[in-house]
Amino acid sequence: MTPFSAFSALHHTDIPLLLPNAWDHASASALAAQGFAAIGTTSLGVAAAAGLPDGTAATRDVTLLLARQLGRGAFLLSVDAEDGFHQDPDEVAELACELAEAGAVGINLEDGLASPQLHAAKISAVKAAAPDLFVNARTDTYWLGDGGHTETCRRLDAYQQAGADGVFVPGLSDAARITDLVKTLDVPLNILYSPLGPTVAQLGDLGVRRVSLGSLLYRRALGAALDAAADIRAGRPPRGVTPTYAEVQALSDADPQP
Template sequence: MTTPSTATGRYADRCAAFRALHRPGRPLLLPNAWDHASAAIFAARSYPAVGTTSLGVAAAAGLPDGAGATRAETLRLARRLRRLPVLLTVDVEAGFSDDPADVAALAVELAGLGVVGINLEDGHADGSLAAAAATAVKVAAVKAAVPDLFVNARTDAWWLGVPDPLDAAVQRARAYRAAGADGVFAPGAPDEETIRVLVTEVDAPLNVLYRPGFLGVDELARLGVARVSTGSLPFRAALGAALAGVDALTPARAGVDAGRASADPVASPGLPSYREVQALTEGWTPES
C-alpha cells in the first residue's frame, strides 16, 4: 500500500529528519496549529515541525473533539498545510475508525500529502479507554502501510481516570511500542517522578503535554523527555485573546475571566478551558 509520496526517498528523508528531532534531554518543542494561519506563523518563526490540535480543528469546524467526527477536516487541513516549509505531524484522534484497515488507509492518504507523523490515541468519545490490544493493532497496521511515518501513540490513562494510571500507562506504552510505535505520549502525567518512571520504563521517546504552571521545557529536558507539545493551548489562548480584545471595549466586561478557576485537567488561568470549548458544540450528533 504505497503512494507516490511515500515511495520517494525525499519522503523517507523528511520522516527521518522528524524522527531525529526527538532527542531525550533535548526535546522537540512542537507547537500545535488548527488552521493555515496558525501553522504558517509557527513555520515563519522557524519551528522545524508543527503539529495539529484535534480540539482546535474540531471546534473551528463546529464539531466535537474526540468523537471521530473530523476525518474530512483533518485531511483538508493537511492538504492546505502541505506547501509550508515545515515538517507536519497530524492528530488523528483514535484514527476515526475502529477498523485498523481504515486507520492504515488514512495514514497512507496523509503520507501522500507529505505528513511525516501522526498522533494516535486510545481514548474513546464515551470516556473509556480502548483495549490496549486494539490500539496496538491499529499502530501495527499503520506501520505496515507506511513504515517511515512517525507514529506517536497516546495513552489517556490519566485523563480518563483509570485506576493506577501510571501502571496502565507503562503497560500500554510498552504494548504500543512493541507494535511499532515510534514514540509515546502521556498527557496528564502529574509530576516529575511519574515522568521519570515513564522515561525509564518505556523504551521510546516520551512526549509530554506542556501545561502553564507545571514543569518548564528545561525541567522536562532534564527528566529525559524527547518532545513537548503545546496541545490546544495556542488555540485556547487565541480564543481568550479574541474575547479579551472585544471585552476591553466594554469596561464592565474587561477582565471578567481573570483568575477563573477550573477543574479541567488542561485549564489555564484566564483562558477558555478544554471543556468550555467542547461545550460550544453541544447538540451535535453524527446525523446533524
C-alpha cells in the first residue's frame, strides 16, 4: 500500500480519522509517540512560531522547511498550505510537488471565500502535478462567511468535481447541517473539532470521516505556558504535565516515530 492509499484509507473507516496538528519537530514527534498514524500541520501555529501572520501567504518557506523536517517521519504527514500561497494554479502545483518530494501525503487548501472557479483550478493543477497527494479542499463559508448551505454545497461540489480527495468545512458544528451536507458529497467530509461541539464519536455517527484539531493544540500549549508562569509568580507549583529535559531532548534528537 502506498502512503497515499494508506492515508486515503484512513478516511474510509467506521471511525473518523482524528488528525492532530503540529507546529514544529518536537510537537510532531510527541504526537507520533502517542500513536497517531497521521499528523497535520497548523498554519497558525507555524506562522506564530516564526513571528509571521497567518493567512497572508507569508509562510511558504517555513511551511516547506517544516515539511522537509517531518516528511521522512514514520507517520503520514498532511500540510496546511493556506490557499497555496499563490493565486496562480501553476505556482500552487509547483508547491504541491515540493511537498510531495518532501514526503507529505496530503495538502490542505483553503478558498478564503475567493472565486470557487479559481480554487477548483488550483485543485485540478495540484492533482495533475502530484496525483499521489491527498487534496483536502477547504471552504470558508462557515469560518469567514454566513454559513449558507446552498453556497457551501456549490463550492464543495466544484472542488470534488475538480479532483479533491476530501473536503473541509471549518466552523460547522451543527449536527443537522452536517448530516445534510454529508448527503450531498461523494468524498469524505472533514470537520474542525470544537470543544463546544459534537465529540469525535458523535461526528463519526453523523458521517464525518476526518476530524482536525487545527490550531487548538498550539493555543492550548501557549495557554499552559502562561498558566505555569502565573502559578510560579504567585508562589504555586505549576499545574499540568511537564516533560523532563531529557524527554524533550529525545524528541529533538530522533526522527518523529509513532
